[in-house]
Amino acid sequence: MTDKAFQDYSPDHLAHCYGCGKLNEEGHRIKSRWEGDESVARFTPKPYHISIPGYVYGGLIASLIDCHGTGTAAAAAYKAEGRAMDSDPPRRFVTASLKVDYLKPTPLGVELEVRGKVKEIKGRKVVVAATLLARGEVCAAGEVVCVQVPDEWFRKA
Amino acid sequence: MTDKAFQDYSPDHLAHCYGCGKLNEEGHRIKSRWEGDESVARFTPKPYHISIPGYVYGGLIASLIDCHGTGTAAAAAYKAEGRAMDSDPPRRFVTASLKVDYLKPTPLGVELEVRGKVKEIKGRKVVVAATLLARGEVCAAGEVVCVQVPDEWFRKA
Numbered sequence: 001m002t003d004k005a006f007q008d009y010s011p012d013h014l015a016h017c018y019g020c021g022k023l024n025e026e027g028h029r030i031k032s033r034w035e036g037d038e039s040v041a042r043f044t045p046k047p048y049h050i051s052i053p054g055y056v057y058g059g060l061i062a063s064l065i066d067c068h069g070t071g072t073a074a075a076a077a078y079k080a081e082g083r084a085m086d087s088d089p090p091r092r093f094v095t096a097s098l099k100v101d102y103l104k105p106t107p108l109g110v111e112l113e114v115r116g117k118v119k120e121i122k123g124r125k126v127v128v129a130a131t132l133l134a135r136g137e138v139c140a141a142g143e144v145v146c147v148q149v150p151d152e153w154f155r156k157a
Numbered sequence: 158m159t160d161k162a163f164q165d166y167s168p169d170h171l172a173h174c175y176g177c178g179k180l181n182e183e184g185h186r187i188k189s190r191w192e193g194d195e196s197v198a199r200f201t202p203k204p205y206h207i208s209i210p211g212y213v214y215g216g217l218i219a220s221l222i223d224c225h226g227t228g229t230a231a232a233a234a235y236k237a238e239g240r241a242m243d244s245d246p247p248r249r250f251v252t253a254s255l256k257v258d259y260l261k262p263t264p265l266g267v268e269l270e271v272r273g274k275v276k277e278i279k280g281r282k283v284v285v286a287a288t289l290l291a292r293g294e295v296c297a298a299g300e301v302v303c304v305q306v307p308d309e310w311f312r313k314a
Binding site for chain 2: 097100101
């Protein structure tokens, strides 16, 4: 139970996102969990996720930060309300704005770590700051402004 | 000849990017061209590039804007120097910073259009403003800060 990732709590009809949906067999299916006050996801890119030889392409890095951000926002919303992620009402988020600074080339062939910190929770908005690390070095830093989705999204099967 | 895309001018050893490399068979292989003062790329996402049912996941949108941005930066650098893209010395760019505002959900199942405008060229830096449209409606807007890669990158086979 405690090993369940944030994304494992998504209802099936909202679990197809290419970046983080547990039911998208073509996708990245990232898994984010709390480690203390930070959220962490680990992901090893495929050889074809290349930019220049030896390095990861920027779109994947943006995608990892984006989906880890919205997952963290959902988990943070439950945490702020003192509730478990399988309790009602459900809380899920989409991205309003994404910013990524590519600080150094991200090596291909190693596991990447995306770490998130909640910067702000206000009404239906959660802002998550994220870093992406390879071999313990920060290669990219970003910010995801997340907005809670309408309750109607949970009313269909 | 005039129908060649910006990405078609990349030397083979720099043509493997998942987003825009002409030699990456798993990748998006986007093609960007001038249409007047704007650069345009068109791309139809696959059904598995889903976020919530019916819509495109944000990471793909970020990737399209990113790679279209660096391609536009390269083309703009040649243009500013009054040279063709197959002339020497070569000009290629990587992303220093990417910002995407997701203005409305991007529908899946239709061709997307990414349009770029050069906002600034200064030294080795080019800033490209981009919009992403579906059915003529702007769904996302972004900015890509691009930096010219070192000349050494072109010295290997």
